[in-house]
Amino acid sequence: MTDELDEALARCAAEPIHVPGSVQPHGVLLAAAGAQGRVVTVSANCASLLGRGPAELAGVPLADVLRLPASDALAGDLYDVNPWTAAVASGPVDVMFHRTGDLLVAELEPADADEAPWYLTVQAAVQRLQDVRSIEDFAGVLVTEMARLTGFDRVMAYRFDPEWNGEVVAEVRRPDLEPFLGLRYPASDIPPQARALYLRNWLRLIPDVRYSPVPLLAAGDREPVEPVDLSLSVLRSVSPVHLEYLANMGVAASMSVSLVVDGALWGLVSCHHYAGPHRPSLKERAAAEFLARTASVLLSSLISRRRYDAALTSTDAARALSRSLAVPGRTVAESLMSDPTTLLDLVAAGGAAVRVGTGIRLIGETPDAADVAGILDGLWSGEDRATVATDALSRLQPSSAAWSDVASGVLAVAVPGVSGGAIAWFRPEVVREVTWGGDPTTPKLQPTPEGPRLSPRRSFAAWSQQVRETATPWQGHEVAAAEHLARMVADTLLQRREQNDRVATALQRTLLGAGLPDLPGAETAVRYLPSSHEVVGADWYDLVLLPNGHVAAVVGDVAGHGLGMSAVTAELRHALRAYLLRELDPAVALDRLNELASWLLPTELASVVVVDLDPATRRASVASAGHLPPLLITGDGARLLDVARGPALGLTDAATHPSTVVDIGPRDVLVLFTDGLVERRHVDLDQQLARLTDVAAPLRGGLDAIVEALVDGMGARDGDDDVTTLAVRRRPDGSV
């Protein structure tokens, strides 16, 4: 069945409708050839208007038949001649001339002598069209004016969608007729070759759908009739399939006029008559065509003005977002989601998501963060992270149907240069009731000797279909604005990274001392990245040479961010230093520090880990107050040290912190870090710790390179939290 349907559709699309070999009977066609323009082909009904048969017209110059003033009148531009009114045997006729190939074609129709000039009737219509501002109103005015001009029982504006399905967007009709407004017609109703023809020939008329075609004959009746291309003809006989279609609809006469925007068929003005045959005169049709051509130009400018307005609005939003991105002390997501201008002003949507660095930030109505991550990762499974703009996400990603209420439409752009970086907008489901003019899913096939032929529907009863899981489509300028924003974010992140690196250096010099001390007995490297959230963070690290020759390595983290926190951090750092120097035992030093923290900073919470390293032996002792365990990279790989922990500083007034003795080889690298290195909002902490050991396992060589590799490998730049990574290796010989 499907094969037969395909064959029938192909047959329909292949029908050579421009060379039917016949015309409609409401006029007479004459085709002339040669320098003198002598008649070579005539329609069989030529005597009805001209009183002369094919044999009598053969070889007669066309200019003589139609009484043109000069024999060379038809040699020049035919626009100067059309329409020509001639007095012939039957009375006055209107004549339209055109050329096709080597032929000069004249088409004659009986004329109504006392008509008002068409330009008078159209002038007011054009003025009314100029006054409207919406496409809907425009279509409404157009059909009203067209009906007034042509007298059809029903006049509709019919707009094509990108798949060439048509929808009736405006209609005027005789009150007793059932409305077609809002009905849709499948693309197969107007096959591609018909649409191509409509671009060339703007107006088609069938005054009586039950006409009998009039064959074209060779005037001289000796040589066979040359097939005449009737693409530009007004009398062209139409496809029998089309006549059957109209008859099935109860239409007695029909006319359609093209609406062309930017060189493409935008729609049609489609006119039906039911009472009986209806033939607007050639002058009325000229007026209708002029109106349609003028309407097309006005429509073009209306559409581009709307695009321009939309682009202007989004330019304003883009400018505001760009300013917001430049405000220091905000994450990218905060910049894009803070009033008064947000991502949702740039591209209208129900909600949006930003993923740069560690988490996903959401605004408006969206699936939850983990689901957004799933959607984005599903859209971009490969390397190529091209922009995705879909108004039916569940068609790309069936699993996403679960979120169709908020995310039927997705516009997702990648942030260049940021691993996994993305900005996405979501549009909710818009359940649409689409009403087709007859069931479009069941074309009728008719067997013919040449194979199956598409037979037009007999039933035009409205056939409703509910379209689900689709959203309002994304416009081209919206996609462009989204991509522009993604580039802007990428630039901002780059600038911030450079700026952060400078700030980090300055902080290391002031808050943390002038870099790491160069200690005998230990080789060290550190990377401290303040959060992109607040410029001054609350991590600290320290290296202290103890009186017993041991080296104490410290990494700590105070909850919270901001300049106030940096003062707390400095106090804790200096106090711990003093306790380490006095107590010589890291666990006891932490007990003391906890007392101080509870007393001085009752509302703060901090975690810290201390490793006391004896350069002379393999022995190290580790004490932790609620901190993540240190990492040890050995020749065999990497593991987290299993060390005992006491409560974080400030949790309780008096706490006892245990210490754990660990064995550290001469080439082993001990890494202390804060949670910013591993903590990700939607990933399990244990999973992240496992990933850290995977990243660390193969690392060898210089400590600076190892620290950089850990930070990069964990994707810990541009995060919401400070990241501190401190690496220590024993230097047993005490050399510097």
Next chain:
Amino acid sequence: MLIEVAVSSHDGYALIQVDGELDIATAPQLSEAISGVASGADLVIDLTATSFIDSSASRVLANARRADPTSPAHVSIVCPPSNRRVRRVLDFLGLPEVVPVYDDVDTAVGSLPA
């Protein structure tokens, strides 16, 4: 970031349930809810539906039990082992050593001092 903090009063104790992500931005909502609990009432903070917690929010939990005249009399936390993301953070900080952490609300309420 959406977060829902629901406070309900019961016979002799208040229950605060947190649905969503507790971070530096949302922790103040929890803080507010805690300070709204009547002085002297016991408090159960239920993190069963909490999908994320950072150290700022942990600090709020820790502070809930401090000896402050406006603070509740007895504080306990509910976080089932199945909520690993939150439970692991609490474990690392050593919070269970200073605030009792229970697997479910019933156990937490049953363990309140009479």
